[in-house]
Amino acid sequence: MTDETGGPVRPRRSRLRPLAPDRVRILDGFWAELQDRNRRAILPHIDHWLERAGWLGNFAADPGDRRGREFSDSEIYKYLEALAWELGRDPDPVLAERYDAIVARVAAAQQPDGYLNTWFGRPGQGARWSDLAWGHELYCLGHLIQAAVARARTGHPDDLLVRVACRAADLVCATFGADGLATVDGHPVIEPALVELYRVTGEPRYLEQARLFLERRGRHVLPEIEWGREYYQDDLPIREATVFRGHAVRAVYLAAGALDLADETGDGELLDAVTGQWRRTVARRVYLTGGIGSRHQDEAIGEDFVLPPDRAYSETCASVGSVMVAWRLLLAHGDPVAADLIERTLYNVVATSPAADGRAFFYANTLHHRAPGPPPDPDRPHPRPTAPVRAPWFDVSCCPTNVARTVAGLSGYVATSDDDGIQLHQYVTGTIDGRLTVTTRYPADGEIRVRVDQDSDEPWTLSLRVPAWAGDGATLTVGGHTWEAEPGYVSERRRWQRGDEALLCLPMMPRFTHPDPRVDAVRGCVAVERGPLVYALESVDLPDGMGVDEVRIDAETPPRLVDGRVVVRGRRISIADRESPYAAEPPSVVADDLGEIPLVAYHAWANRGPSSMRVWLPTD
Amino acid sequence: MTDETGGPVRPRRSRLRPLAPDRVRILDGFWAELQDRNRRAILPHIDHWLERAGWLGNFAADPGDRRGREFSDSEIYKYLEALAWELGRDPDPVLAERYDAIVARVAAAQQPDGYLNTWFGRPGQGARWSDLAWGHELYCLGHLIQAAVARARTGHPDDLLVRVACRAADLVCATFGADGLATVDGHPVIEPALVELYRVTGEPRYLEQARLFLERRGRHVLPEIEWGREYYQDDLPIREATVFRGHAVRAVYLAAGALDLADETGDGELLDAVTGQWRRTVARRVYLTGGIGSRHQDEAIGEDFVLPPDRAYSETCASVGSVMVAWRLLLAHGDPVAADLIERTLYNVVATSPAADGRAFFYANTLHHRAPGPPPDPDRPHPRPTAPVRAPWFDVSCCPTNVARTVAGLSGYVATSDDDGIQLHQYVTGTIDGRLTVTTRYPADGEIRVRVDQDSDEPWTLSLRVPAWAGDGATLTVGGHTWEAEPGYVSERRRWQRGDEALLCLPMMPRFTHPDPRVDAVRGCVAVERGPLVYALESVDLPDGMGVDEVRIDAETPPRLVDGRVVVRGRRISIADRESPYAAEPPSVVADDLGEIPLVAYHAWANRGPSSMRVWLPTD
Structure with a gap:
């Protein structure tokens, strides 16, 4: 194990470095409330439904009694990832016990050769890897690996779940390696997961396998379908595409993996390609909320400027993936547009999905709802992810667990460091890297007070993001001097001493x-x-x-x-x-x-x- | 047999009476060209594909070799209806021979008790009536009956197809009568068909069976589905609804049947209910082209004022059904809004569907198409009825045959009579009822010249429709006098003599x-x-x-x-x-x-x- 920290992603070459999860504490305000709601209501709600729907039980059930859709294993893994981040914030023993119990149930279902899936491979089920286009086997393993990475990065590099994930990843490499099955999964996520597992373990085969998956896709290795191969990004090699397209969640998970690969291999061409695709997507295919996806039928992003508010699919999971992509680009380039988009998306999609009581969720996030209609039954899973209502659970219930893992890991998106100092990207009351304390009521008001907590002999630079919308009237005050702050990053380099303060004021008129x-x-x-x-x-x-x-x-x-x-x-x-x-x-x-x-x-x-x-x- | 004429519908009590198909000849201009294209290209194209796709062959094939979707029989019946109207226009012996040959194949597949369907009822197939919600059995029989009605009304009341249809209808009455299966078909069309067959044959059981189907629907006799029971109008009894809703084709076919029933039973309450639903639909749920249906997912009409041009589904078949409804309302009320809508819909949806060469069709008729895209393969059926391209054939290929039967029967929509005279609703060069000759280049220009061809001892009234869009500047000239004509019907009552002329001038500025x-x-x-x-x-x-x-x-x-x-x-x-x-x-x-x-x-x-x-x- 070579890396035990690093937050939701830990690139090697990026311009900015993430801070380890335990180096940022969110203590009060909007995001603290949401994290509290996550722990208090959302996680227990998910736990309840995973048991009730039988999706957790699948790991021990007879194949004939298996319940749920082919990808339901992934919900358990995303829930485990949420628990891992949450235990990293606060190692509550009751929660830890629940985590261990679920991991034990998962581990017990793993085959001796590392195979792990409750839908395939057992008597009466389809054969392993027999339906890669739609079976979601590698997709499920990708989320398993992401959960293991979260656990490793929060102080448990030798956790049982990490060992389970490595055994599964080893089997994937043996099966889909250069001499193996030359295809990909219909739903990406194994790609960023394998690069991240490489970062955690140092095992180069995982990186190579991610590279193989990324290079294979786009060459018509998956079947032609009604919506075209762009649905699963198999229409064009990722280096040749010009914009994100097709199924929105698939598109952003894949881009995240490509950015991870580009970072680890120093592949500037790939980085430039994905960066360009993202810029065009943000300029033409993103809703005001940050959401993506204007097509219900194939859950797809849709064409340039086709952003009907009443047809906004804007799937919660697509926004989770969009934040994953933007975060990687922010790290790679230090680009404030990426940080702006993360903020916009977290406040207006990720925070929109869960109800105020944490017990119902939007799957799609419409921007226009014409007819009030009755509320959904709070005690029944909802068949229609497309409906503009918050429902307690869905037959395809990817969004609640995606919200939970994102919210539990929010501290990872707040700040970064480089050789020259610290950059604050999101504004929350809390502590940063032992060096800074931030106090703010943002977004209720626009005053962000940053206090330095350590003396320093050397000068270093404090950078604060000024959002694009704050173009007129943002100011920074340090040491009694106030100056205008243009959108982007406003920086102050000095020999900071304990008790020094920087006050950023953002204009908050509607x-x-x-x-x-x-x-x-x-x-x-x-x-x-x-x-x-x-x-x-x-x-x-x-x-x-x-x-x-x-x-x-x-x-x-x-x-x-x-x-x-x-x-x-x-x-x-x-x-x-x-x-x-x-x-x-x-x-x-x-x-x-x-x-x-x-x-x-x-x-x-x-x-x-x-x-x-x-x-x-x-x-x- | 009590009635051998009457065009596409033959009501008993309506304010206006349709003219028999052979009483109106369309001789030149827009509709003559389309009728010519229909005979020359569209009908042979359909014939080719019905054989090639195997849907005609199904009537003699082993059950295991059956091809196409569960409703493919209906395409043969709509094709037969088109041939029947076409043979009524011009009894070409080659076409007549083809018609007889197909009828013989259909008749040979009928069971001794009258049952006729190639998808159900044989060894290895589902049992008869086992899937009324989705099986389209009664839907197919409805189109069989409509074809038989067309044949009876064009001078062949004793045609083999009429006898086949009556045997099938008898079985339907025996099976679904007051003491039989108390349910309905998921897709209406048997309702207007049975009333029309009653009109042709005088058999009261057919009328009573139509009444039973219409009164049963809307009382949750079909299963709840994802899109709600409004999809097949089983959410509300037809007397209680306030607007057309749900699947567009189902909605209009059902309304046509209700209007037929209301006419035959003198049920003013039912007539008023459907009229009100139609008025609200026309005021709030119809595209500029006359098309209906803004929802691709469930092919549904959609909500009030939700009429996105780029999502216009506007299925060709829904417009065919909309014309059926508007024609019945025009007959019932003499309402010029209905005649205007028929005109709008025929010119801008029904005429839009077939390509200039008659060998490709729009299924959906979008009002906004952003990306040109490649043309569809002209030699392959198209899987996606929703695509905004004309395709040679579809896996669900309801629209080409619906266009063909409508175009072949167009002369039925031109004019009506009442005790006081003749009403012209659509303007075509041709002859009307032996009494009038119309000469016009409409819609290329706005001059419509109506010449009287018979002397008359008694005064009678000639009424000409002035469309709503011609509100400013329409004039009527008779006997050297010209006066302004307001939208609605402009009428002139006189003792018309052979050679008299009425000249209607409609303002044709864009x-x-x-x-x-x-x-x-x-x-x-x-x-x-x-x-x-x-x-x-x-x-x-x-x-x-x-x-x-x-x-x-x-x-x-x-x-x-x-x-x-x-x-x-x-x-x-x-x-x-x-x-x-x-x-x-x-x-x-x-x-x-x-x-x-x-x-x-x-x-x-x-x-x-x-x-x-x-x-x-x-x-x-």
């Missing part, structure tokens, strides 16, 4: 945001944001019986903050039906002033009963 | 059409229409390499006609990518004048190679 005119679906609309938060109009804040689609916004009057709520001025329109919605003249519109209408932070919508909601608001 | 502001998806856009035709911008008419999404229209300059083409003024915009499509200010837009850009009639798009296309054009 603001209108305009879309690119090439986005057909939101023409004539504005959105409202404040700091990193996207806001939404929710019908529970409107007069009785009124729906959000009846509102027109006064775009000449900027939104403002009133008693802590973001409000906009608007009117209620009413239009009498004509024989047809189409005519030589638009219909006459009766408009009544609504005064100031309160909005809700998008992540908090749908927590007050059924409602209609919209993010993009038509203007008068 | 015009902008504005959408209801509640249609989110086309905010800030206009469409262009001329007469009954919707126009589209197609990239083959733009400078090389330019896509339709780069165009912005000058909405201050009305479209005009230049050398026979409709043109608009527009600019080409270009926008440099920013890091994100969202910002406090919209991006700067560089715009270059494009001068006048030619548009294409929507029905004719995609006939000049791959292109992008849009109907709704963003304005500057």
